[in-house]
Amino acid sequence: MRTRLAIIIVGLGLLLSAGPALAHHAFAAEYDAKKPVKLTGTVTKLEWLNPHTWFYIDVKDDSGKVTNWGFEMGSPNILLRAGWTRNSMKPGDVVTVEGSRAKDGSNNANVKEVTLASTGQQLFGGSSQGQ
Amino acid sequence: MTFVTGAAKRLQVPVATMAMVLVMAGPAAAQWLNLPLPGTPRTPDGKPNLTAPAPRTPDGKPDLSGIWHAEAGRYLDNLAGEGVEVPMHPWAAALYKQRLESLGRDKPQLHCMPHGVPDAMLVSNIPFKIVQTPGELVVLYEEFNMYRQIFTDGRSLPKDPNPTWYGYSIGKWEGNTFVVETAGFKEGTWLDNGGHPHTDALHLTERFRRPNFGSLEMEVAIDDSKAYPKAWKSVTIHFKLLPDTELLEHLCENEKDAVHLNGK
Numbered sequence: 001m002r003t004r005l006a007i008i009i010v011g012l013g014l015l016l017s018a019g020p021a022l023a024h025h026a027f028a029a030e031y032d033a034k035k036p037v038k039l040t041g042t043v044t045k046l047e048w049l050n051p052h053t054w055f056y057i058d059v060k061d062d063s064g065k066v067t068n069w070g071f072e073m074g075s076p077n078i079l080l081r082a083g084w085t086r087n088s089m090k091p092g093d094v095v096t097v098e099g100s101r102a103k104d105g106s107n108n109a110n111v112k113e114v115t116l117a118s119t120g121q122q123l124f125g126g127s128s129q130g131q
Numbered sequence: 132m133t134f135v136t137g138a139a140k141r142l143q144v145p146v147a148t149m150a151m152v153l154v155m156a157g158p159a160a161a162q163w164l165n166l167p168l169p170g171t172p173r174t175p176d177g178k179p180n181l182t183a184p185a186p187r188t189p190d191g192k193p194d195l196s197g198i199w200h201a202e203a204g205r206y207l208d209n210l211a212g213e214g215v216e217v218p219m220h221p222w223a224a225a226l227y228k229q230r231l232e233s234l235g236r237d238k239p240q241l242h243c244m245p246h247g248v249p250d251a252m253l254v255s256n257i258p259f260k261i262v263q264t265p266g267e268l269v270v271l272y273e274e275f276n277m278y279r280q281i282f283t284d285g286r287s288l289p290k291d292p293n294p295t296w297y298g299y300s301i302g303k304w305e306g307n308t309f310v311v312e313t314a315g316f317k318e319g320t321w322l323d324n325g326g327h328p329h330t331d332a333l334h335l336t337e338r339f340r341r342p343n344f345g346s347l348e349m350e351v352a353i354d355d356s357k358a359y360p361k362a363w364k365s366v367t368i369h370f371k372l373l374p375d376t377e378l379l380e381h382l383c384e385n386e387k388d389a390v391h392l393n394g395k
Contacts, residue, residue, distance in 0.1 A: 029233065050383045
């Protein structure tokens, strides 16, 4: 139990240190914090790239029409420090994503949080919002 | 799990978040993200003691070595401090205004080009490592795997050097303050996240102090007569130590990312 608590505290430290906004990104130039999106769909592709990780999901609307959405997260290292691993999310996984939509109205958004449907696990998206 | 709930309450973090961290902590340890390092002073319960005295090198100077990251703050946007307007020559003022109005759309780092000095140290969430050796202090920036060398062997700055992104740096100790002079810059980097510009006439003086094991502070004086009629100084910038961890490789693959740069 002691070891587990220590892990939690260290993990929490990493999580909190990942909290503040990134200076890296021109969030405000690309995304609109006033256009929140929350979408559930199936992961189709992941790109662990610097400076930003991207993934894509197929979202089905009420009429059955499928739309592919792209989501930007922080750099792979920011995600690793926030608790992600390269196996946290795979194509075929069902996820719910909360974030801010692209200003140009495209089906892209900047991620605040990802929830994995299979486990209920929530992962911080390394959002650069706030800059 | 009573313990976990108690900790979560004390820290005012939802239990769900704690559970998530718990789930992740295992794999993370395999990445050198979290490993006890022998040089870390500890409190009786084994946690890093960040308020312990700063370490010193055998010659008695403070040792600035460690992995650091900037505390989030408005100075990330404006080195002079929030709301402070630095007097600029008209061309520089116009360029700075354009950078602010376009919300940082043309930031060099969005195209894998380097952050400026000192901006490369100000990317919160992306740390840098200082390795202090006799004769040289090396700064390893995690972002883009970049580095700076600050020579402390008594050499002078080069005369008429080939301009470079990070310039040429020499350092010396004034008591417990490490003073770094840098010149020989290539134009094009931003001094801060807001985009204060500079020219090849830029001469920087950074002053570093390590008040304790877990803290590093720096002020920088900016002297660039082609961009600014008068030299000016930054606010004090605070860095926090990331104990018991290592840098991670970070190479920029922006060519693949660039297609996503939508915005206006």
